[in-house]
Amino acid sequence: MMARSHSFTHAITRKPSVSITAGLRAVDIGTPDLALMQAHHADYIAALRSTGAEVIELAALEAYPDSVFVEDTALCLPEGAVIMRPGAPSRLGEAAEMAPHLRALYGNVVQIVGADSFIEGGDILMTETEILVGRSARTNAAGIAELTHRVAPWGETVREVFTPPGVLHFKTDCSLLDAETILSTTRLSASGCFKAYRVINVAEGEEACANAIRFNDLVLMPAGFPRTRDSLLTAGYHIHEIGNSECAKLDGGMSCLSLRFTPKP
Ligand code: CIR
Numbered sequence: 001m002m003a004r005s006h007s008f009t010h011a012i013t014r015k016p017s018v019s020i021t022a023g024l025r026a027v028d029i030g031t032p033d034l035a036l037m038q039a040h041h042a043d044y045i046a047a048l049r050s051t052g053a054e055v056i057e058l059a060a061l062e063a064y065p066d067s068v069f070v071e072d073t074a075l076c077l078p079e080g081a082v083i084m085r086p087g088a089p090s091r092l093g094e095a096a097e098m099a100p101h102l103r104a105l106y107g108n109v110v111q112i113v114g115a116d117s118f119i120e121g122g123d124i125l126m127t128e129t130e131i132l133v134g135r136s137a138r139t140n141a142a143g144i145a146e147l148t149h150r151v152a153p154w155g156e157t158v159r160e161v162f163t164p165p166g167v168l169h170f171k172t173d174c175s176l177l178d179a180e181t182i183l184s185t186t187r188l189s190a191s192g193c194f195k196a197y198r199v200i201n202v203a204e205g206e207e208a209c210a211n212a213i214r215f216n217d218l219v220l221m222p223a224g225f226p227r228t229r230d231s232l233l234t235a236g237y238h239i240h241e242i243g244n245s246e247c248a249k250l251d252g253g254m255s256c257l258s259l260r261f262t263p264k265p
Contacts, residue, residue: 080108119143134170
């Protein structure tokens with residue numbers, strides 16, 4: 001059986017725009033260098049392709065500085081896709097830009113539409129059995145309630161979980177490694193939200209590498225976190241490190257750069 005949470009035939013990415021220098025950031029630690037970000041992005045796409053998956057590269061959208069972070073625009077499930085309603089006003093229009101690309105691949109595409117509903121893909125972790133969603137500055141109770149309602153006909157269950165204070169997205173602090181295992185910061189796993197899973201905590205001081213992705217046989221993680229990398233290697237994962245210095249200036253990591261899915265026409 002296909003592991004729905006990490007076996008994928010497709011991914012969608014979007015090229016970074018020149019306007020990326022105006023991207024949102026919680027704390028200003030510098031302006032991203034576009035050329036270096038493009039080089040990291042190319043490495044990321046090559047790693048996804050090396051697993052045999054088809055990667056659809058969308059054109060840059062200058063009107064949306066954060067549009068390289070496509071994960072926030074949709075949730076791709078085995079049964080269909082859900083178009084999100086990003087809580088950052090400057091990002092709201094990115095969801096409509098993604099919708100036609102998913103409609104071309106999926107028979108079932110539904111949309112979060114409530115005027116008060118806000119939800120971003122970075123706050124959602126799909127596992128083999130459930131969909132975990134953390135409330136954040138971008139995702140509110142109405143957004144979670146609407147997601148719950150939209151995916152119920154597909155037999156999907158949504159569980160609301162805790163997002164550590166001051167963290168942009170729930171998934172800034174965790175990733176799925178396989179059907180049973182989650183990589184997490186201690187500040188998140190201490191909340192007890194992963195009791196049903198095996199948890200590997202990132203090394204102390206390496207919290208910025210908790211946002212990784214399992215994509216087919218690979219785990220893509222940001223470069224520069226040797227203690228966590230070594231513990232994942234010891235646990236038997238195939239690690240591929242990608243430079244993330246420029247996305248990190250905009251609070252972005254491995255998961256935000258793609259939508260990963262197996263389309264169901
Ligand atoms: C933002 O603040 O929306 C972007 N600068 C970063 C988005 C990162 N997205 C993600 O982790 N899913």
